Amino acid sequence: xxxxxxxxxxxxxxxxxxxxxxxxxxxxxxxxxxxxxxxxxxxxxxxxxxxxxxxxxxxxxxxxxxxxxxxxxxxxxxxxxxxxx
Numbered sequence: 001x002x003x004x005x006x007x008x009x010x011x012x013x014x015x016x017x018x019x020x021x022x023x024x025x026x027x028x029x030x031x032x033x034x035x036x037x038x039x040x041x042x043x044x045x046x047x048x049x050x051x052x053x054x055x056x057x058x059x060x061x062x063x064x065x066x067x068x069x070x071x072x073x074x075x076x077x078x079x080x081x082x083x084x085x
Contacts (some may be wrong), residue, residue, distance in 0.1 A: 006053065012048035014055070014081040019048060028052045032074055037064040045074070 005068040010027065011018050025048045033041040047055065059070070069076050 014051035014078050024050045032072050
């Protein structure tokens, strides 16, 4: 028998797709300010795993930016994804 995925009423704020138990659509918590640079940061937003991975590719891995830059990257990502819906 095929496995059935549970669908959530909650949606990813980037792509607006419902969260599921499927790996690509699971709910994940994105830290606005990378924990590698800001270990005590608690500012998070929920995204599906696919959007979370896309967003992480836009954030420099080794260079620390000002907090406002990280917030701008996040907000621009959300706006761009919402325009494509």
